[in-house]
Amino acid sequence: MSLQIIGIPQSSFVRVVRMVAHEKGVDYELMPAMPHSDEVNAIHPLGKVPVMRHDHVELAESEVISRYIDDTFDGPALMPADPLAAAKVDQWISIITTAIDLTMIRHYVLEYLFNKDEDGNVVRNRIDDSVEKMPAQFAALNKAVAPGYLGSDAFTVADCFIAPILAYVSMFPEGQAQLESSTALKDYFARISERDSFKVTEPPPPPS
């Protein structure tokens, strides 16, 4: 069976694993499915996307899926061979999944898109909390791309994790302003945006 990636293409985490597959040159079938749908619940114990299926293998969690694809298929290695260099990349993946995703996607982008009051206006409290956290996170990312890629001198899985987040966060005013003033990160994101893996995984536009 070919690789199946299961989850809606609008999900930043689904985009991560799709970018990994494209970077490896692996064909896959995208099966759009909502979080908590039967297909997803069958694989992820908490119903989150992405999940994947490959022959008899079923896996959940974007980092695990990314590693499986990187380790299982031929194609360019997306993690450094050197253990310390790999640990630096892992460190960034962890920071992204435990902090940056929360600030920039869950408590900012999703708030702008889906949390409206009865008059249809955006609810500011959570957005404002996130906006306060953004300068430190953008500054850290701006510094971390100095070697050329995120925490590395070569393209890795960590770049697949941050690119979908930068794409979404820069669609909204405070995120866009932060990216504009983070010179190295802006240049880095412009380079990543030129990669085929980024272009072909572009999600459908968010609801207005």
Ligand SMILES: N[C@@H](CCC(=O)N[C@@H](CS)C(=O)NCC(=O)O)C(=O)O
């Ligand atoms: N730790 C998970 C997080 C995945 C995640 O939060 N996916 C979102 C969509 S971007 C989701 O399924 N949300 C539904 C939920 O949290 O119940 C991973 O890395 O795959």
